[in-house]
Amino acid sequence: MKNNNLKALIIFLGPAMLAIFVFFFIPVISAFVISFTDFDIYSLGNFSNARFIGLRNYTQLFEDPLFWTALQNTLFFVILAGPLSVCVSLFAAMLLNAKLVKFKGIFRLSYFMPVVTTLIAVAIVWRFIYHPRFGLLNYLLGFFHVNPVDWLGDPFWAMPAIVLMSVWKNFGYNMIIFIAGLNNIPSDLYEAATIEGASWWQQFRSITLPMLVPTTLFISIITMIGYFQLFAEPYIMTQGGPLNKTLSIVQYMYQEGFRWWNMGYSAAIAFVLFFIIFLGTVIQTFIQKKLKHA
Amino acid sequence: MKKVFLYLFLSVSAILTLAPFFWMISASLMADGHASVYPPRFFPDVTTLIQFQTLFTRLNALSNFFNSLILSLLVTTVSLLFNSMAGYAFAKFRFSGKDKLFTLLLSSMIIPAQVTMLPLFLMLKEMGFINTYMAIVIPGLANIFGIFMIRQYALSIPDSLLESARIDGATDFQIYWKIILPLCTPILVTLALFTFLGTWNDFLWPLIVLTDNSMYTLPVALANLMGEHTKDPELMMAGSVVTIIPVVIVFLALQKYYIKGIMMGGVKE
Numbered sequence: 001m002k003n004n005n006l007k008a009l010i011i012f013l014g015p016a017m018l019a020i021f022v023f024f025f026i027p028v029i030s031a032f033v034i035s036f037t038d039f040d041i042y043s044l045g046n047f048s049n050a051r052f053i054g055l056r057n058y059t060q061l062f063e064d065p066l067f068w069t070a071l072q073n074t075l076f077f078v079i080l081a082g083p084l085s086v087c088v089s090l091f092a093a094m095l096l097n098a099k100l101v102k103f104k105g106i107f108r109l110s111y112f113m114p115v116v117t118t119l120i121a122v123a124i125v126w127r128f129i130y131h132p133r134f135g136l137l138n139y140l141l142g143f144f145h146v147n148p149v150d151w152l153g154d155p156f157w158a159m160p161a162i163v164l165m166s167v168w169k170n171f172g173y174n175m176i177i178f179i180a181g182l183n184n185i186p187s188d189l190y191e192a193a194t195i196e197g198a199s200w201w202q203q204f205r206s207i208t209l210p211m212l213v214p215t216t217l218f219i220s221i222i223t224m225i226g227y228f229q230l231f232a233e234p235y236i237m238t239q240g241g242p243l244n245k246t247l248s249i250v251q252y253m254y255q256e257g258f259r260w261w262n263m264g265y266s267a268a269i270a271f272v273l274f275f276i277i278f279l280g281t282v283i284q285t286f287i288q289k290k291l292k293h294a
Numbered sequence: 295m296k297k298v299f300l301y302l303f304l305s306v307s308a309i310l311t312l313a314p315f316f317w318m319i320s321a322s323l324m325a326d327g328h329a330s331v332y333p334p335r336f337f338p339d340v341t342t343l344i345q346f347q348t349l350f351t352r353l354n355a356l357s358n359f360f361n362s363l364i365l366s367l368l369v370t371t372v373s374l375l376f377n378s379m380a381g382y383a384f385a386k387f388r389f390s391g392k393d394k395l396f397t398l399l400l401s402s403m404i405i406p407a408q409v410t411m412l413p414l415f416l417m418l419k420e421m422g423f424i425n426t427y428m429a430i431v432i433p434g435l436a437n438i439f440g441i442f443m444i445r446q447y448a449l450s451i452p453d454s455l456l457e458s459a460r461i462d463g464a465t466d467f468q469i470y471w472k473i474i475l476p477l478c479t480p481i482l483v484t485l486a487l488f489t490f491l492g493t494w495n496d497f498l499w500p501l502i503v504l505t506d507n508s509m510y511t512l513p514v515a516l517a518n519l520m521g522e523h524t525k526d527p528e529l530m531m532a533g534s535v536v537t538i539i540p541v542v543i544v545f546l547a548l549q550k551y552y553i554k555g556i557m558m559g560g561v562k563e
Binding site (some may be wrong): 005008009011012013015016017019020023024025026027028030031034043044047092095096098100101106107109110111112113114116117118119120121122124125126127128129131134136139168173174176177179181185225227228231232235236250253254257258263266270271273274277278281 | 307330332556
């Protein structure tokens, strides 16, 4: 179709491109510039008070024990919650895809419900579920003779508790994508395998998993990107404690930038986060490419 | 036998998944202190709406509710307009550099929003928009994911349809308004749903740019309340119910579109 009308192009593409350019690309570039300055509370009133300090924010970051703690916590969270939520999602999707299951819609809806609900609200609910004395979790575990645990107050358990809640909150989303992926696998593959006497496990290993590689790659990347941005759960449930054991990178960035107004430093944290996410995406793409050709 | 086991497992998992919501609703209907008991109560011993009353009278949650509602509707409407126009242009216009521009947009989706937050805050501060609705609307005017979704959908509309409309004398705007938009209705509903829920549920950005209780959206108000009422689970549960109920209703009404939207995003690869 021929359409080289410049006026129409400006009218249709202009508003969105202008908005994205001014309120997305310019901020990204500015953040990069700010990360090389000492922009702080004094610069807030008058931007010219900020001076270029080269790489000092970044070098300082690498010597900042609190940043390493935040990085370590976030990595721990991503490495634990990421694979766990992918596995739970796949498991749920396969169960719901089983031919003998009826009322699929109701089960799917139940598992999906946490996804659409407001994170802040459910984080508050879970905070009380984890209550050491009155919480539902300790009550349930009591039936199995487990002694009460102060989930959010114990440095060892606080992050795993946040992991559990996050997996509960998110697995429904990936489950839906996995269901779509499973439905895309031609059923004659399974029929042929059944005729040849392949067991359920063999079918899973040599049909389901390989056919799901693209879906799994997509899911692992979006899950990882989302989990690296961990913020609201610790903000509500632990405020980063106990002993900074749940302090996340985004939370540290938020504190430095918007509580102490160390914006130069905070921008550097944001870029390190971006770099890590970028690296994670590249590594996962690489691994899965290898898997595909193996 | 296998079937019974499967159903049992599915049902138990469904009950466990929904249990937090059940307890939330139940506790929101209890009087002060009645949720802090051992063993936990699954049903209120005495049902009362006192928590909701406190919320809406003393704590002024109604204004927070309206902030959330108006902002979500506003962002949804404006971004739908901008995204659909751009999506149409990317799908059907021919211009030099189109593919490059589109690739640039797509690859920049990997940049986490947190990177933009500091400069965006400073920009909005200079414009005098901090603590106003504009602070939420402006960053939500258009988004790359939305443009992408609409473009993918609009690509499937046959060019011949647009050609014949043009021969009949339709302008670009008429084509967009009378052909593209109606044919794109399913994806528009999906996107509207994503945007509405996304704006309603958003936390970090509203927390940064809204500084006054009367301007807070529900999640920010709730987080703020949590700081003061850590020991009032009943009140906090009522607040959570008020925050969650609208999104659940919207979702249940349009869930088909939501699920389809996720599947589209997921299978594209």
